[in-house]
Amino acid sequence: MCPTSRNFAVRDPIIEASNLVKTFNSGGPFELRVLCGVDLKVFPNSAIGITGSSGAGKTTLLSCLSLLDAPTSGSLSFFGQPAQFLTEGAQSVLRREKLAFIFQDFQLFEDLPAWLNVCVGRFVEKASLRQLHWQAIETLEQVELQARADHLARLLSGGEKQRLAFARAIARAPEILLADEPTSNLDPDTAKLLTSRLQRYLEQGGTLVAASHDPAVISLCREVYELSEGRLRKATQA
Amino acid sequence: MMSRAHGFLIALAVLWAAVVAGLALPQNEIRSEARYLQRQWGGLGLGAHAAAGSCWFVFDPRIEPYCPNFERPFSALPNFCPRHSTTVSRLPVLTADAREPRSQVLGKGAIETLPQPRSE
Amino acid sequence: MPKLLFLAALNLVKNPGRALALVLGIGGPLFLFIAGAAISAGLSRDATVSIESGADIYVTFDRGGLDANIPVSYVEELSKSQFVVEVRPRIVARLAVAPETWALVLGIDPIAAEEATGLQSGRLFESNSKNEVALGPVLAQRLGLTPGKQLLLATAFTHKVVTVVGILSRKGTLWDSAVIWAPFAQAQELFGMRDLATDILIRTRDEISATRLADRLARSEPRLRIQTRGLVRRYVLQGYGVTSGVFSAIYAVTFASGVLALLVISGLGSKERRREVALLKALGWSARHILVLVSLEALLCCLLASALSFLFAFAWVRLFNAPLLASLFIAELDWFPGIEIPAQFDAGILALGLGVSLAITWAGTLIPTWRTACVPLRETLR
Numbered sequence: 001m002c003p004t005s006r007n008f009a010v011r012d013p014i015i016e017a018s019n020l021v022k023t024f025n026s027g028g029p030f031e032l033r034v035l036c037g038v039d040l041k042v043f044p045n046s047a048i049g050i051t052g053s054s055g056a057g058k059t060t061l062l063s064c065l066s067l068l069d070a071p072t073s074g075s076l077s078f079f080g081q082p083a084q085f086l087t088e089g090a091q092s093v094l095r096r097e098k099l100a101f102i103f104q105d106f107q108l109f110e111d112l113p114a115w116l117n118v119c120v121g122r123f124v125e126k127a128s129l130r131q132l133h134w135q136a137i138e139t140l141e142q143v144e145l146q147a148r149a150d151h152l153a154r155l156l157s158g159g160e161k162q163r164l165a166f167a168r169a170i171a172r173a174p175e176i177l178l179a180d181e182p183t184s185n186l187d188p189d190t191a192k193l194l195t196s197r198l199q200r201y202l203e204q205g206g207t208l209v210a211a212s213h214d215p216a217v218i219s220l221c222r223e224v225y226e227l228s229e230g231r232l233r234k235a236t237q238a
Numbered sequence: 239m240m241s242r243a244h245g246f247l248i249a250l251a252v253l254w255a256a257v258v259a260g261l262a263l264p265q266n267e268i269r270s271e272a273r274y275l276q277r278q279w280g281g282l283g284l285g286a287h288a289a290a291g292s293c294w295f296v297f298d299p300r301i302e303p304y305c306p307n308f309e310r311p312f313s314a315l316p317n318f319c320p321r322h323s324t325t326v327s328r329l330p331v332l333t334a335d336a337r338e339p340r341s342q343v344l345g346k347g348a349i350e351t352l353p354q355p356r357s358e
Numbered sequence: 359m360p361k362l363l364f365l366a367a368l369n370l371v372k373n374p375g376r377a378l379a380l381v382l383g384i385g386g387p388l389f390l391f392i393a394g395a396a397i398s399a400g401l402s403r404d405a406t407v408s409i410e411s412g413a414d415i416y417v418t419f420d421r422g423g424l425d426a427n428i429p430v431s432y433v434e435e436l437s438k439s440q441f442v443v444e445v446r447p448r449i450v451a452r453l454a455v456a457p458e459t460w461a462l463v464l465g466i467d468p469i470a471a472e473e474a475t476g477l478q479s480g481r482l483f484e485s486n487s488k489n490e491v492a493l494g495p496v497l498a499q500r501l502g503l504t505p506g507k508q509l510l511l512a513t514a515f516t517h518k519v520v521t522v523v524g525i526l527s528r529k530g531t532l533w534d535s536a537v538i539w540a541p542f543a544q545a546q547e548l549f550g551m552r553d554l555a556t557d558i559l560i561r562t563r564d565e566i567s568a569t570r571l572a573d574r575l576a577r578s579e580p581r582l583r584i585q586t587r588g589l590v591r592r593y594v595l596q597g598y599g600v601t602s603g604v605f606s607a608i609y610a611v612t613f614a615s616g617v618l619a620l621l622v623i624s625g626l627g628s629k630e631r632r633r634e635v636a637l638l639k640a641l642g643w644s645a646r647h648i649l650v651l652v653s654l655e656a657l658l659c660c661l662l663a664s665a666l667s668f669l670f671a672f673a674w675v676r677l678f679n680a681p682l683l684a685s686l687f688i689a690e691l692d693w694f695p696g697i698e699i700p701a702q703f704d705a706g707i708l709a710l711g712l713g714v715s716l717a718i719t720w721a722g723t724l725i726p727t728w729r730t731a732c733v734p735l736r737e738t739l740r
Contacts (some may be wrong), residue, residue, distance in 0.1 A: 068640055068735040089644050096642025107637055107739055111372040121641030132361075192373045200629075243368040252659065253665040257708070260672045265702050268407050271527040274476040275534055278468055280448060280559035281412015283533020284405045284594050284669050286398070288496070289460055289690040294452075296689060297462075297533070298408075299594070300416050300585055301557070302425055321587075 036230030049221030058211035106146035385663035400700030415560035441567035447555035465545020480505030492505030515550030
């Protein structure tokens with residue numbers, strides 16, 4: 001069952017993390033505590049920026065917030081429903097219909113064409129292959145990558161891969177977009193293009209949680225936090 | 239890439255059509271030559287053995303209903319002769335209920351010693 | 359489902375090396391299995407011909423559980439029975455005709471009434487002929503004999519030169535290949551079996567008559583070994599069935615271990631594959647969807663492998679007469695058999711092969727995929 005089918009008030013947080021702890025190699029000789037009690041509420045149509053030095057745990061935090069990773073302790077809820085009560089099927093529905101993630105290292109299907117990378121996540125939906133194809137082309141147009149639609153992902157440049165990863169994330173018009181360094185591999189012009197697309201996404205009512213060092217991306221965010229020593233501290237209130 | 243995937247599926251369908259065609263070909267026909275010779279000879283050959291070179295039993299258990307290697311070297315354990323192990327047919331001993339138990343026959347003491355031409 | 363099928367096909371096409379390794383790994387053993395099972399089925403069919411065209415009752419003497427020769431005088435005695443239509447004595451023996459070349463000498467008089475359709479060349483000898491024989495095709499080819507040529511047959515009792523008058527057809531059964539067919543009296547002389555035969559063949563009015571006669575003979579003459587057509591049919595066909603089952607079972611086990619090892623080696627559990635599974639999950643696929651996709655990939659692989667192996671086996675056995683292969687399954691056969699190899703390909707064999715390969719491939723792919731799908735995604739994507 002999709003978590004949003006419950007009675008969910010519009011101003012309730014979409015994601016609520018409380019005292020989130022993430023430890024790697026727990027109990028081992030090289031135990032690494034990355035998150036030490038993080039509290040965060042992500043409200044609808046908000047834009048949250050997370051900054052911090054390399055290795056501070058930004059990617060780990062976003063992974064936990066997007067159900068890609070499980071926290072060691074603490075509570076996490078999506079649309080008011082505790083994550084531990086979400087079945088595997090409900091998590092899939094959440095990822096498919098509500099959440100989208102832009103990976104720092106793109107995570108593309110390298111041997112598939114660009115258009116298929118955009119729509120492969122939707123193959124389990126009812127739309128026909130032809131419909132998905134055209135929607136993918138339209139999405140690629142938004143990131144000016146339509147000319148590369150039939151090219152294999154591995155043949156694209158780093159910047160093009162970043163745009164493709166962005167296109168894949170926004171193709172499903174997600175309620176919340178979690179972006180891990182979405183402009184880190186781009187030249188200034190393309191970074192500007194993607195920033196403007198993020199801006200448009202927010203204007204259309206989307207919710208953004210972005211980990212970034214890029215001032216242009218951070219400037220889009222109304223709340224900015226700094227992750228340091230495993231704790232989240234509010235840096236700026238827009 | 240897309241066309242290659244479709245091509246693969248089409249090729250697979252064509253291959254299976256060929257398989258179905260192969261299966262539809264008449265295969266059960268018994269050749270008149272085979273019928274003629276078997277009638278002439280009163281039936282010769284049953285197992286997967288082309289020439290009865292070393293094991294009559296595998297060639298045709300009607301001719302020799304028993305393979306001595308069945309119980310050697312360990313009695314009570316089947317130990318097939320090489321002719322058995324190379325074939326796709328393992329024929330049963332035909333005599334189980336066709337005659338009286340061997341001990342009874344032997345008990346009557348009426349066995350004639352006759353030449354055995356088969357191991358010539 | 360069509361989209362998933364398309365994606366499964368795409369996954370195979372985009373990794374041709376992996377797909378080829380899988381198809382060869384599955385198809386190679388499947389080719390042998392299909393060919394072996396088809397040859398077994400063909401032999402079973404020819405055995406049916408041998409049984410149905412043969413005698414109703416085979417009578418011989420029993421000596422300590424082994425067959426012994428039977429006096430020919432029994433022919434006359436048996437002919438008196440009301441159930442009997444025809445009684446024929448026969449000699450079946452083995453003879454070395456050249457170094458490492460054994461021939462099966464069959465001494466039985468031909469039924470003159472029938473038109474000789476089983477000859478490839480030459481003619482059939484007369485029953486009263488003293489030194490004429492017909493040869494099986496493989497033996498004739500091996501010895502380089504054609505009609506009109508002579509052959510020395512030597513036994514411990516005598517040696518005589520016979521003339522080859524006919525060569526048997528290559529389209530007979532497997533068991534004709536190395537036969538020397540001679541008149542009964544000539545075989546008697548050759549093996550010193552005066553007044554003796556190795557067995558006596560009886561044709562009766564019908565199967566019930568055969569059963570009655572067999573019962574009567576068994577009661578009246580305990581020295582006789584009596585085998586009826588019904589008994590032979592039941593045991594032989596059951597034997598073929600059991601053998602096919604055992605063959606299939608052993609093959610399935612061997613095949614399973616081979617393919618499972620191949621699946622591990624070919625990288626269905628590789629890092630790249632695990633990353634793809636995790637990425638699909640990250641994009642919203644459920645474990646069920648991923649398992650369906652992987653099942654479809656395995657299905658396509660198995661369908662391709664089984665179709666190719668069936669077609670190769672069919673061509674190899676039916677068109678080329680199973681060179682190098684038939685001798686694996688049939689004893690005393692040359693690598694290039696000179697006789698038509700019996701084979702019967704049916705849908706059951708193919709379905710069994712496909713089913714076994716599917717079961718194995720599914721077992722080998724679905725379990726690792728399921729385990730990958732259960733690991734936290736970040737761990738796999740890292």
